[in-house]
Amino acid sequence: MQISLDTSKWYDRIWAAFIFFTRLPLWRLHQPAKEAYKTVVEHWPLVGWLTGTTMAAVLYFGSMLFTYEIAILLAIITRLLVTGALHEDGLADFIDGFGGGGTDRQRILDIMKDSHIGTYGVISLILYFLLLFFTLHAMTPIDAAMTIAAVDPFAKMLSAQLIQMMPYARTEETAKNHTVYRRFDIKAGISLAIQGLLPISLYIYYMYARVDWQLLIFIPAIVMYFLYMLIWRRLHGYTGDCCGALFLLTELTTLLVAGYYLQ
Numbered sequence: 001m002q003i004s005l006d007t008s009k010w011y012d013r014i015w016a017a018f019i020f021f022t023r024l025p026l027w028r029l030h031q032p033a034k035e036a037y038k039t040v041v042e043h044w045p046l047v048g049w050l051t052g053t054t055m056a057a058v059l060y061f062g063s064m065l066f067t068y069e070i071a072i073l074l075a076i077i078t079r080l081l082v083t084g085a086l087h088e089d090g091l092a093d094f095i096d097g098f099g100g101g102g103t104d105r106q107r108i109l110d111i112m113k114d115s116h117i118g119t120y121g122v123i124s125l126i127l128y129f130l131l132l133f134f135t136l137h138a139m140t141p142i143d144a145a146m147t148i149a150a151v152d153p154f155a156k157m158l159s160a161q162l163i164q165m166m167p168y169a170r171t172e173e174t175a176k177n178h179t180v181y182r183r184f185d186i187k188a189g190i191s192l193a194i195q196g197l198l199p200i201s202l203y204i205y206y207m208y209a210r211v212d213w214q215l216l217i218f219i220p221a222i223v224m225y226f227l228y229m230l231i232w233r234r235l236h237g238y239t240g241d242c243c244g245a246l247f248l249l250t251e252l253t254t255l256l257v258a259g260y261y262l263q
Contacts (some may be wrong), residue, residue: 012036017043023084041160041181041243042188045153045195052152052199055079056145063141073137075148076129090244091128092121097241098234100213105235109169112241128248135255138263148256150203155251157196158224162238162246164189165228169237213263219257220250 012032017040019026058078062071080088093112099120101108111118136144168180184192202215224246233241 009033009036009088012040014043014046015040016040017047018050021047022082023085024082025143037179038182039188041163042184042192043195044160045156049195049199050154051079052149054082055152058139059136059148060145068137068141071141072133072144074238075136076132087244087248088125088128090241091243091248092117093124094245095124096121098230103234108234109239112239113245126127128252131252132255135252135259138259140262143258143262146203146206147255147262150199151251151254151258153196153198154200155247155254157192158220158250159243159246160192160196161224162228162231162243165238166232167237169235169239169242205256207262211258216254216257220254223253224250 011031013036015026015030016032016036018024019032020037020040021044026087055075055078059071059075062074065071066074096114097112100118101111113164136148139147156208164183171180193224200217204211204216207213227246227249231238236240
């Protein structure tokens with residue numbers, strides 16, 4: 001772990017994260033330096049504050065205007081529009097690569113980089129959205145909204161640990177976005193933890209009598225660990241697709257745990 005952190009241009013680093021992880025036209029207002037994009041993962045959970053609360057608001061207030069089923073679909077569509085389906089694309093590529101690449105490291109990387117979606121990827125997205133829809137549907141609108149707002153940053157914080165645990169699997173020149181994320185130093189790690197743990201802590205405090213907070217925290221962490229082991233055995237490194245897939249899978253796991261108690 002690094003010891004020092006260049007504290008200059010913190011505004012650029014946060015702005016770069018919102019530009020990178022959303023499709024909001026923030027680049028029209030300010031264009032950060034290219035180096036700032038190496039730090040976007042450090043502020044990934046902070047972006048989750050935006051995407052999580054936006055999705056939660058659409059679901060909750062949408063349920064007042066439409067049927068609950070339509071409100072859930074609108075909430076899911078809203079996040080897809082805000083993020084440009086960035087993480088869903090990562091999940092499809094991840095499943096395609098690991099499903100069709102066998103144990104051949106280079107073949108897995110080639111499949112994941114291919115812009116075409118395969119059978120494994122299509123099936124994974126169908127199953128993911130079905131599980132997400134029915135998990136949210138099992139909760140009341142207010143419970144679902146609160147859970148989404150808390151879980152989004154938490155799952156991104158968990159998934160961000162991947163870049164600390166292994167090297168990048170490609171080179172900067174062959175990366176999809178031509179950027180390799182830097183590892184966190186102590187200060188960035190503390191900031192990341194606050195971004196991810198603050199919303200889930202407030203959620204646990206409010207839901208203390210209804211949800212087992214230990215399972216809510218540890219089961220997604222266990223899922224994240226086993227996914228990390230799978231990635232390490234096959235690739236000995238991570239890619240951006242791996243990070244996106246880990247986020248969606250750990251988020252879905254956390255939602256499933258919460259949904260078990262709140263149904």
